Amino acid sequence: MVHIPKPPAPAILLTDGIAKALEHSEQYDSSTPEQRRAKKFFPFEGKIYGSLTVREILSIVQHGKCAFCETPLLGCYGDVEHFRPKAAWQQQKGDTPHYPGYYWLVYDWDNLFLSCEYCNRSFKKNLFPLADPTKRALSHHDNIEDEEPLLIHPTFDNPENFLGFRGRMPYAINGNAKGEATILLFGLRKRPDKIRKFQNIHLQTITTLLEARDTYSDKPTPENLSRVQRINRLLQEYQSVGMYASMTQALIRDYNTNS
Ligand SMILES: [Zn+2]
The missing domain is CATH 1.20.1280 (Monooxygenase)
Incomplete structure (x- = not known):
């Protein structure tokens, strides 16, 4: 994993994306807790966060590689992965998924990366562990700045401070928790x-x-x-x-x- 500096957000996220996120937030506020817990309660627009412009800019800044394992995304653009999961979240493997997820960050530029299918579909899925789970932002009324994610963020963190390599095997430098969680959750030691x-x-x-x-x-x-x-x-x-x-x-x- 390498540091991924991002240019300003593409226009589609600042126009359609912000409008849609506002709709999701209004829908949240006008619903009951039971309604919000329904699996497909929010009509997420893949055409916005997964638009060609978003994919192309991510592909350029990520040099055509998965943001997490650096495998080349040959012949396709890869999955647009949400760092904070959009539909539901789990603190750890085996937990029941908690609905809703981070619905208000679905079109947020800082939350989007291109990922290979192994990192996204086989491993990370809805996992998003925090150092202190009581500080989790549960809705758009909460502040994500209060959270301390246990996953390395490729833009806000410098991955080389957390991950080292012996041959092709990654390890957490000095056993740091963020590095350990990132290796485990993205299955970085378990490639096919x-x-x-x-x-x-x-x-x-x-x-x-x-x-x-x-x-x-x-x-x-x-x-x-x-x-x-x-x-x-x-x-x-x-x-x-x-x-x-x-x-x-x-x-x-x-x-x-x-x-
Ligand atoms: Zn990957």
Whole structure:
């Protein structure tokens, strides 16, 4: 997971999105607690939060990768994932889902990321744990600033302060709670076989580049120095915008320390 700075919100979220969120809030205020607990009580508009503009901007700022595991979103735009779940929330796995969810943040730019199907559909789902569950915002009348989420927010947090890597396996730095919860809830250690193989091939590619760089550096002819420069540029790109950039940074750091 890498830090994802976001540009200002796309216009559709500031116009249609705000109008729709206001409708949901009015619907909440004019309903009974029983009505609000119905599963499909709020008519969420996927055409707004999942619009092409939203997807395209997220795809650009996320460099075409899942916001949480950095797997390339090949051939599709991925799922528009709500950081604070829209329909219902659970403090932990196995809890009964609590309805409604964060209905007033369904079109909120800070709450939207592109996610791969594994992170979103197989793992996170409605989970949104807080350090202190009594501080949870239960409606638009409450303040989400009072919450202390146990999940790393890719824009407001700097993920590298929380997550490290040994090979392709993430770990929580100094066992921090936010890192542990993020790894567990997004299943970051439990990728399917095809993704695991893909990650291993990627790490092998990086290692091969590092070894080639060292070999060329040992014989610093003009041709070899030019090759070293090209490899360094490539490694720089892998670490900034490439797939699995956080994993790649850790591998390169470890390699440079140990060589
Ligand atoms: Zn993912």
